[in-house]
Amino acid sequence: MVAGVVVKDSHLEREFRMSQKNFDQVKDIAYDLTGIKLTDLKKNMIYSRLARRIRQRGLSSFDEYCELLEQPGNDEVTDFVNAITTNLTSFFRENHHFDFLVKTVFPQLLRKNSGSQRIRVWSAGCSTGEEPYSIAICLRERMPVTKWDIKVLATDLDTNVVSHGKRGVYSGDRIESLDESRCKKWFLRDPKSEEVRVKPALQELITFKPLNLLNEWPMRGPFDVIFCRNVVIYFDKDTQKTLFNRYADMLAPGGYLFIGHSENLHKVSNRFKSLGKTVYQKID
Numbered sequence: 001m002v003a004g005v006v007v008k009d010s011h012l013e014r015e016f017r018m019s020q021k022n023f024d025q026v027k028d029i030a031y032d033l034t035g036i037k038l039t040d041l042k043k044n045m046i047y048s049r050l051a052r053r054i055r056q057r058g059l060s061s062f063d064e065y066c067e068l069l070e071q072p073g074n075d076e077v078t079d080f081v082n083a084i085t086t087n088l089t090s091f092f093r094e095n096h097h098f099d100f101l102v103k104t105v106f107p108q109l110l111r112k113n114s115g116s117q118r119i120r121v122w123s124a125g126c127s128t129g130e131e132p133y134s135i136a137i138c139l140r141e142r143m144p145v146t147k148w149d150i151k152v153l154a155t156d157l158d159t160n161v162v163s164h165g166k167r168g169v170y171s172g173d174r175i176e177s178l179d180e181s182r183c184k185k186w187f188l189r190d191p192k193s194e195e196v197r198v199k200p201a202l203q204e205l206i207t208f209k210p211l212n213l214l215n216e217w218p219m220r221g222p223f224d225v226i227f228c229r230n231v232v233i234y235f236d237k238d239t240q241k242t243l244f245n246r247y248a249d250m251l252a253p254g255g256y257l258f259i260g261h262s263e264n265l266h267k268v269s270n271r272f273k274s275l276g277k278t279v280y281q282k283i284d
Helices: 020-034 040-057 062-069 077-085 095-112 130-142 159-167 180-186 237-250
Strands: 118-124 149-156 169-171 187-190 195-198 206-210 223-228 251-259 272-276 279-282
Touching (some): 020 062, 020 077, 040 077, 095 130, 130 149, 130 206, 237 251
Parallel strands (some): 149 206
Antiparallel strands (some): 272 279
């Protein structure tokens, strides 16, 4: 108390206490389920989203909620994933996918498509654009983009996130996990606003379009690579079967499909073979 004024700790006013142990548990579970690496900068956002889940489940603490999440076969996982991933993404999320893209897919496409010198990649469910820009960085760093016809299509149902992605402006903390050399090479930093903007060399590779995956697809394809990560968790099995069948139709022979960290095609599609770590290849 100072001069008759009570100074309150804002954290003490919260409905539920989230300890660092609780947050570390949430971070581990989030990574296991989605591949997202949460930083301490996201702590307040995560608190807000999960406090709603605690109320809706009729629980009284983050301790109880974390215990629920760690129970095998619990029915909270989907709602947990939805809560923390709504328009939440990051550059080079699930980095092993991009390693596979660079080390395996690109060398094959250079040989396979040497005649047409054409490559098409689709980021389906692109959110605010971090995924397609990560793909574009890989293409710029490893592929002959100035000599070949190489394009990335980025689509999402939400027109707001599509506009965000097209604009290509992000808060500075969005690139904190990237190597400094990549930050300098592919982003422009605004010292006044602390925002960063992707460079035109990346933007010119990508076309952003709104698209409902359950409606007609106007593009013709074929695509060499499709990213559809952490999207099908919102659909039932029948819808998933239809969607992955359409992806197979849209992929070139031997094309690649990347899906989310917690997703799989078991009993959903027999038109792909698993290459491990949620990477699939179309069966010709």
